[in-house]
Amino acid sequence: MKKLVGLISVAIILILAACGNNNADSNGKLDVGVTAGPHEDIVNHVKELAAEEGLDIEVHVFNDYVMPNTALDEGELDANIFQHEPFMNNARDEGELDLVKVADTVNFPMGIYSDQYSSLDELQEGDKVGLPNHSSGEPRALMLFEEAGLITLPEDAGVDVTVKDIQENPLNLEFVLLEASQIPRQLGEVQIAAINTNYALESGRVPTEDSLHMEPKESPWVNVLATREENVEDENIQQLIDIYRSEEVKQFIEENFADSVITSW
Numbered sequence: 001m002k003k004l005v006g007l008i009s010v011a012i013i014l015i016l017a018a019c020g021n022n023n024a025d026s027n028g029k030l031d032v033g034v035t036a037g038p039h040e041d042i043v044n045h046v047k048e049l050a051a052e053e054g055l056d057i058e059v060h061v062f063n064d065y066v067m068p069n070t071a072l073d074e075g076e077l078d079a080n081i082f083q084h085e086p087f088m089n090n091a092r093d094e095g096e097l098d099l100v101k102v103a104d105t106v107n108f109p110m111g112i113y114s115d116q117y118s119s120l121d122e123l124q125e126g127d128k129v130g131l132p133n134h135s136s137g138e139p140r141a142l143m144l145f146e147e148a149g150l151i152t153l154p155e156d157a158g159v160d161v162t163v164k165d166i167q168e169n170p171l172n173l174e175f176v177l178l179e180a181s182q183i184p185r186q187l188g189e190v191q192i193a194a195i196n197t198n199y200a201l202e203s204g205r206v207p208t209e210d211s212l213h214m215e216p217k218e219s220p221w222v223n224v225l226a227t228r229e230e231n232v233e234d235e236n237i238q239q240l241i242d243i244y245r246s247e248e249v250k251q252f253i254e255e256n257f258a259d260s261v262i263t264s265w
Contacts, residue, residue, distance in 0.1 A: 029056040030236050033068040033080035036061050037198040038108065038261050039223075043081060045252050046244050055239050064181060065134065066091075069226075073097040078231060079240060081105055084221045086159045087136040094135075100232055103225040103241045104264040106253065108197035110144050110221070111211030115187045120148060120212050123191065126172050130186065130193030131163075133177035138162055140221055141194035148213040197260055207260040222264045 034043045040061050047057040060077060062068045068080040069091045083091075085101055092099040117123065129150075131141035139161040146153050152168035153161055163175045178186055183195050184203035197207050207214060215221070225244065231237050243249065245265045253261050 028054050028236060029058070030078045030240060031058045031060060031076065032240070033060045033062060033071055033077040033082065035065070035068065035082040035198060036063055037202050038106075038257060039082050039198065041256065042106070042249065042253060042261075043244075046240070046249060049243050049246070049248060050240065053239065053243065055236060055243070057240070069095070069097055069099060072099065072226065072228065075228075078234075079225055079227045079237060081223065081225050081244075083226070084136065084223050086221070087134070088224060088226055090135045098228045098230075099226050100229050101224040102227055102232055102237060103245065105223045105225055105244060106264060107217075107219055107222045107262040109207065109215040109217070109219055109260070109262065110140055110194055110196055111200060111207045111214040112144065112148060112192055113184075113187060113195050113200065113205060113211055114192040116191055117212065120150065120192070123150070123171055123173070126174060127191035128174045128176050128189070130176050130178045130183050130190040132180035132183065132194065132196070134180060137180050137194075137196070138177065142166070144194055144213070144215055147215070201260065208258055217259070217262055219262075 032043055034040045040059065043057070043059050047059055050057050060071070065083065065087070068077070068082050071077045072080050088099050088101060091097060112120065129145070131138060136159060139159050142151070142153060142161055142163065143157070145151050150171070150173065151166050154165055154167060157165060176190055180196055181199055183193050184199055184205070187193055192212065200207050200210070225241060227237055250263045250265065253263055
């Protein structure tokens with residue numbers, strides 16, 4: 001009888017332990033989602049450093065801005081690193097997703113590019129201007145265009161500003177909303193376009209050399225490390241943050257991406 005009670009007790013303990021595990025593996029393993037390009041390169045370097053500390057990181061690469069958040073919400077990922085906070089907040093609210101920012105990572109300054117012009121001074125009346133069609137890419141691009149002196153936005157313009165809010169457009173530029181990842185391929189269809197750094201790099205462009213204008217380094221659009229609410233205090237997530245925001249990773253980014261990728265620490 002005592003032996004039976006002992007076996008039952010052990011079984012209960014094992015069941016409780018299993019139920020208590022979050023998706024962030026208690027044995028030192030994390031599934032981390034990134035977009036292809038710089039984020040992928042950086043997290044692969046983080047993976048090498050993490051392995052030396054006993055943390056196993058499985059890197060999952062995506063080619064869009066939707067699936068990394070869906071996969072995180074559904075528990076297929078423990079964290080993702082690919083988006084800035086306004087984009088994350090919008091995705092969370094619109095999709096009712098379980099997304100929580102736990103750390104700032106890097107900033108990818110958006111730039112203005114052209115296959116036709118070598119300077120913004122060459123812009124002509126009625127030229128077409130491409131910009132991302134998602135809810136945070138559009139206002140970000142518009143703020144960039146204003147900073148470049150092409151348009152004027154309301155003084156209180158925030159992250160919800162759209163092309164409809166443009167107050168002054170001296171050249172009567174035509175703004176064309178496009179899928180962010182496709183803009184480099186469609187650059188020949190417009191005279192200039194705002195392109196995210198990761199997509200510019202993927203297309204073979206060097207932001208610091210090929211862009212006609214770039215966001216200032218103090219741009220607020222810093223990318224974040226996101227997880228689910230249940231994993232915010234998880235030791236593995238905290239270890240990931242510490243390794244990512246280390247001097248070793250900062251040096252790697254500065255050596256490999258120059259001013260095209262800006263660290264937040």
